[in-house]
Amino acid sequence: MSTNQHTVLIAGAGPAGLSAALHLADCGVHTVIVDRKNRPGGNAADFTCKASPECVRCGACMVADRAARIRQLTAVDWLVPAEITGCEQNGRFQVHIRKDGAETDMKADAVILATGFTPFDPTQKPYGYQKGSTGNVITHLELEAMLHGQGKVRRPSDGATPETIAFIQCVGSRDLALGRPWCSCVCCGSALRMARRIQHETPSVKATFFYIDVQSFSRNFDAVYADFKSRIRMIRAIPGDVVKTPDDKLRVGYFDPTSRTFTEEIFDLTVLTVGMGPNPDTPELARVFGVSLDRFGFLGTARNGVFVAGSAIQPMGISDSIASGAEAAQSALEYLAGLMR
Ligand SMILES: Cc1cc2nc3c(=O)[nH]c(=O)nc-3n(C[C@H](O)[C@H](O)[C@H](O)COP(=O)(O)OP(=O)(O)OC[C@H]3O[C@@H](n4cnc5c(N)ncnc54)[C@H](O)[C@@H]3O)c2cc1C
Ligand code: SF4
Ligand code: SF4
Structure with a gap:
């Protein structure tokens, strides 16, 4: 199948878009990547390795690897x-693009939309989060x-190492009041691996995990979960609020399912x-x-010549986004081959 006279436009250089571009480049197809940001990796560009010390398959290095490989490709x-x-589409796609304030046009034979997800803005919750502040309530992505x-x-x-960290799960997921009933799929596993990595480096850190239930899937989940439970304090409750105390700590209020009473506890750092x-x-x-x-509001069905990939379709992790990008690239190749028949 020779499709190297074709051009595919890929919107989004996150794990899904990078994967699509690499797949197409392997097949000799010219691609143009358009991204709002000027660095590859999308929301996962700043993810850290969570080995503790063995690899826990968090996927962060898969993004770095693809971002490095793509830079080599002409x-x-x-x-x-x-x-x-x-x-506009008149046979080929004529795509209008704004770059550095100027409008430019490019022609493409197929388009892959891999524009990803947006993290929930937790200022809408009563947890005292302020974006860009030096407060001790931070998001998982900031961590x-x-x-x-x-x-x-x-x-x-204050730059101090926290002795106690509260992880609050499902912030902006599984929340009917906010009209966001879906589960984000990957964040239980991510937060638990993060807590283990921190404890591995700094064993004095005490981590508490506030959750609805743990969504994490792997063949050896029971063993992994038993290990988490032996090291991380797990409380099946979602806190009502987080309030800064006069001595710059955080008071977390929640309904304790064991004592069945409203309880308040003090933490050094809270991760949403x-x-x-x-x-x-x-x-x-x-x-x-x-x-x-x-x-x-996630992207639905693709149509002739336009393909969708990654977390723009639904919440998914890095390896699934990479697989989805490769799948969209394969569908685009089949579409391009059809144009030549
Ligand atoms: C709290 C949290 C923890 C997570 N932890 C893990 C984890 O440990 N392991 C894991 O596998 N996954 C994890 N994930 C999920 C991971 O971030 C996603 O799987 C991955 O980033 C999805 O890749 P993507 O390419 O689909 O989208 P994104 O990473 O969102 O990339 C989309 C790209 O499209 C660009 N873009 C957006 N709009 C436009 C536009 N209009 N025009 C041009 N470009 C545009 C963006 O700038 C961005 O570069 C986590 C997610 C969250 C929220
Ligand atoms: S998958 Fe994650 S834990 Fe494993 S080596 Fe890569 S970055 Fe580290
Ligand atoms: S993966 Fe866990 S933290 Fe994330 S939305 Fe689902 S249940 Fe909540």
């Missing part, structure tokens, strides 16, 4: 930071970036495990490319 062109503003950059967990307010929601650009991209949306 068959992949980059339009970053840039955004798609429109598209990932902290460990990736500095190698150690620190309290943002924010859920995965639809990217706000999705409705406009869906309109421009004629793709449907599901009832929550």
Whole structure:
């Protein structure tokens, strides 16, 4: 199958988009990647290795590996930071792109939308989170970036190593009141692996995990879960609020399922495990490319010549996003081959 006279536009350079581009490059197809940001990796670009000390298959290195490989390829062109503003289809796709304030057009034979998810903004919850502040309530993604950059967990307010950390799960997931009933699938496993990594490096850290139930799937889940439970304090409750105390600690209030009483506890650091929601650009991209949306606003069915991939479709982890990107690339190859018949 010779499709090397074709060009595929890939929107999004996260794990799904990178995977699609690598697959197409392996098959000799020219791709152009458009991303709002000017670095590859998407939401997973700053994820840290969670080995403790053995590999726990968190997927972070799969992103770094693909980001490094893609930079070597001449068959992949980059339009970053840039955004798609429109598209017409008259045989080929004529895509309008805004880069550095200027409008430009490019022609493509197929399009892959891999524009990913948006992390939930936890300022909507009563947990005292303030984006960009030096407060000691941070998101899981900020903790990932902290460990990736500095190698150690620190309290943002004073740089001290926390002695106690509360992980609050399902922040912006499985929340009917917010109209976000879905489970984000990967964040239980991610937070538990993160807590284990921190304890491995700093055994004095006491981690408490507030959760609804643990969603994590693997063949040896029972053994892994038993290990987590022996090291991490697990409380089956979601706190009502988090309040800063006068001595710069955090008071976490929750209904204790064991004593059946309202309980308050003090922590040095609170990590909010924010859920995965639809990217706000999705409705406009869906309109421009004629793709449907599901009832929550994730991308729905692909149509002739336009393919969808990764967490833009539904919450999924890195390895599933990579597989989804390769699958979309394969569908695009079959579509391009059909154009030549
Ligand atoms: C709290 C949390 C913890 C997680 N932990 C793990 C974990 O431990 N292991 C794991 O496997 N997964 C984990 N994940 C999930 C992981 O982040 C995703 O699987 C992965 O990032 C999805 O890749 P993607 O390519 O689909 O999307 P993204 O990573 O979201 O990338 C999308 C890309 O598209 C770009 N984009 C968006 N809109 C546009 C537009 N209009 N035009 C151009 N470009 C655009 C973005 O800038 C971005 O670069 C976690 C997620 C969360 C929220
Ligand atoms: S980044 Fe994750 S998958 Fe890679 S070696 Fe570390 S623990 Fe294993
Ligand atoms: S994976 Fe766990 S933390 Fe994430 S939404 Fe589902 S139940 Fe909540």
